[in-house]
Amino acid sequence: MVLVLTTGVLGYRFISNFTWLDAIYMTAITVTTVGFSEVGPLSTEAKIFTVLLIISSVFIFAFSLSLITEYILSRNSLQLLKKKKVKERIDKLTDHVILCGFGRNGRQAAERLKTYKRPFVVIERDKEVIDKYVEEDILFVEGDANEDEILNSAGICRAQYLISAMPDDAANLFVVLSARQMNADLFIISRASLVTSQKKLVLAGANKVIMPDRIGGDHMASLVVMPNLITFMDELGTVGKNLTNLEEVDIADFKETVEHKSLRELDLRKKTGCTIIGYIDPDGKYTINPEADLQLRPKSKVIVLGRPEQIRKLHQMFHV
Numbered sequence: 001m002v003l004v005l006t007t008g009v010l011g012y013r014f015i016s017n018f019t020w021l022d023a024i025y026m027t028a029i030t031v032t033t034v035g036f037s038e039v040g041p042l043s044t045e046a047k048i049f050t051v052l053l054i055i056s057s058v059f060i061f062a063f064s065l066s067l068i069t070e071y072i073l074s075r076n077s078l079q080l081l082k083k084k085k086v087k088e089r090i091d092k093l094t095d096h097v098i099l100c101g102f103g104r105n106g107r108q109a110a111e112r113l114k115t116y117k118r119p120f121v122v123i124e125r126d127k128e129v130i131d132k133y134v135e136e137d138i139l140f141v142e143g144d145a146n147e148d149e150i151l152n153s154a155g156i157c158r159a160q161y162l163i164s165a166m167p168d169d170a171a172n173l174f175v176v177l178s179a180r181q182m183n184a185d186l187f188i189i190s191r192a193s194l195v196t197s198q199k200k201l202v203l204a205g206a207n208k209v210i211m212p213d214r215i216g217g218d219h220m221a222s223l224v225v226m227p228n229l230i231t232f233m234d235e236l237g238t239v240g241k242n243l244t245n246l247e248e249v250d251i252a253d254f255k256e257t258v259e260h261k262s263l264r265e266l267d268l269r270k271k272t273g274c275t276i277i278g279y280i281d282p283d284g285k286y287t288i289n290p291e292a293d294l295q296l297r298p299k300s301k302v303i304v305l306g307r308p309e310q311i312r313k314l315h316q317m318f319h320v
Helices: 002-017 021-030 044-091 104-115 125-135 148-153 170-184 195-204 212-225 227-236 268-272 309-318
Strands: 097-100 120-124 140-144 161-163 187-191 208-210 245-248 275-279 287-289 301-305
Touching: 002 021, 002 044, 021 044, 021 140, 097 104, 097 170, 104 120, 148 170, 148 275, 161 170, 170 187, 170 195, 195 208, 212 227, 245 309, 268 275, 268 309
Parallel strands: 097 120, 097 161, 120 140, 161 187, 187 208
Antiparallel strands: 245 301, 275 287, 275 301
16 A cells, blocks of 8 residues: 555656645545546656556555455454353353452452462453453453343352452442342352441341451551561461462361261371361351361361471372
C-alpha cells in the first residue's frame, strides 16, 4: 500500500509536472476511485500511468483489506477459542474453590491454593487484571461475582469452597447471599473491613469471616509482646516450593488398617518423624496435643507437624 501511494505521488509529480500537493491529491482520488475531476489535463503517458495505478491499487488495496479483516477475525476467534477451553476445564472441576476478586488478598489466596495444588476458579471483572495473569495458568471467569450467571459459569453447584475477597463489604455480602442460595453445602469464607459487617456476613451465610486489618494489627502487637513465639509460628506456616511444615490428614488416608486404633498404635513419629499436634473428631471438635491413647474414629482428621522432608515421607508412605 505504501509502495502504491509513493509510486502514484512520484509519477504525477514527474510525468505531469504537478506540484507535490496536486500529486498527492491526484494519487488519493485515483487509488480510492472517488471520481473527482483532475487538477489539470493529462498527457498520454499520464493517462496510461493512471490506468495502471488504478488497476494495481484496486488489487493491492483489496488484498490488504482482506488481510486486515482476516487478522481481526482470527484474533477474535483465538479469544473465543481460549474462553471455550477455559470453560471446558471449569466444567470438569468438582469440589474446587471459587475465588471472588483478584486483588491483594485474592492473589495471596491463589498462591497458597496453587502451592497445595487445590483446583480453583477466579471471578474477576477487571479485564486488565485477567490479561496480566492469564499466562500463569489460572482459570478466570470475567464478570461480576454478584451475578448468578457468573457464579454458575464458575461451577458453584459443584464447588466445595467459596472465598469472597473483594475490598467492598457490600459486594461480599451480596456474593455470600447469592452463593448460599445456590449451594447450601458450600463452605463460604468472606473478607470484611468493618466490624459491623462481620455479623451481617455470618447471617447472610458465611461460615468464616476474616478481617485482614485486625489480623495484621494483632500480629504486629504480638511481635512486641512475644516476638520469638510469633516468629516461630511464622516459620511453621512458611510455604515454599512444595514445602510445608504443617499438614492436615484425613484418617481415611491411613487406610482401613488404622481405623478405630489409637494414636499410639498409629505411631507416625516412628514411621515418618512427624508429630501429631491436633485431632479433629467427626463432629468438628478440636483437641490440641491429643493423648497417645486417643482412639481414632472414621471421618476424623489429624494435624501433623514436621520438617518438609518428614512431610514428604508421610505423603509417600500413606499416599496422601
